[in-house]
Amino acid sequence: MSPRERLIETAAELFYRRGCHAVGIDTILAEAGVAKMTLYRHFRSKDELLLAALRRMDERFRNDFMAAVERRAATPVARLDALFDVVRDWVRGKDFFGCPFINVTAEFAAQDDPVHAAAAEHKRLALAFIERLAAEAGAADPRGLARALKVLLEGCTVLAQVTGQSEFVDDAQLAGRLVLREALRAGGPAPASGAECAAPLRPTR
């Protein structure tokens, strides 16, 4: 792995688990085994390294997330439910420290800050993925359904982070099934595909 790659990977991990302002450049350099001059040959500043790390996290996170959802369920409706299962696995992991994109906005509160903007862009793309699933599922209002589910997903993620209780994902999933059922009943052209929602309102695991 090239020095540049090692820097981005190491920065992404350290920024995520310790916070951006709490991690110094020297720590990243030591962990990555890279000289300081090499860092500044590739990036203008610490903030640019942070931006690169965020872009990397965005790619990886969305790819992994989408792949996990699609691996877990086959139909669009089932995948909308599987969103919560994937989040559950995530928040239960020992490497879970909340959503990295929410976390950076806590340290870069200004909306027009490039770091904050990168986090907002991630949320926009993640929402678009859910909306695509919602459209495939035949929801009358895919955008509204996606936004409601996204609210539930974000909510259980932060509550799991703050309280340490992954059970909030179960509560979110139950509410999600309610929302899903309603959204598909309202104008779903394929009532048969909604059958999965009539299943018992329990987390799948």
Place this chain on the structure above:
Amino acid sequence: MSPRERLIETAAELFYRRGCHAVGIDTILAEAGVAKMTLYRHFRSKDELLLAALRRMDERFRNDFMAAVERRAATPVARLDALFDVVRDWVRGKDFFGCPFINVTAEFAAQDDPVHAAAAEHKRLALAFIERLAAEAGAADPRGLARALKVLLEGCTVLAQVTGQSEFVDDAQLAGRLVLREALRAGGPAPASGAECAAPLRPTR
């Protein structure tokens, strides 16, 4: 206002809007107009000042929040809906920088850190308030209803913070009414009080 009070108030505001690690002691001292020795006479360290500021924010936040909810609606059911209205007012304000308790967990990720624990305690108390309302509303499962609503509230708060779109509160409120209707239908002893939920599924403002 005593120097101690000025320190706590100033620290609460600065930590909230700029982040804990991004704000230095000297900045707080200058803003509060307090000498450095006075700070260390009242608090052992910066972290203890942060803890005091968090406790202050917890008290004020929950008091203001509960008062706003009770001012806005009279019945328990209506108050459960008004939770979202209060959050909407909050996130639309220019002094909104996300939930301060979520924000500190981004900078103090360790669950056993006192700062993180203070944030978790705040969430526990805030949830208890909603659960009390849910019980008064006659929900068959007050705990489950409260947790579902809390997930929605947290979710729309963080999405408003990251994306800058307060409309996520509307989506959350719509989903909340769905959850509320279902929770009251399941075992509500007072079906009449659930009439408010049969109202049009639109944000009240």
Place this chain on the structure above:
DNA sequence: CATCCTATAGACAGATCGGTCTACTCGATC
């Protein structure tokens, strides 16, 4: 008036911060 407590102002220490600079090594290419 004397004493005591609180608070102030500001110097100071030791560490760490982001960032720059020089000197050197290594490997590939011409």
Place this chain on the structure above:
DNA sequence: GATCGAGTAGACCGATCTGTCTATAGGATG
């Protein structure tokens, strides 16, 4: 073999960080 670019090691700079120290002022209480 000479050259060049990328990377390394580490000194170095000015700024900033948390926290301690001294000296002094003012107000309340004895």
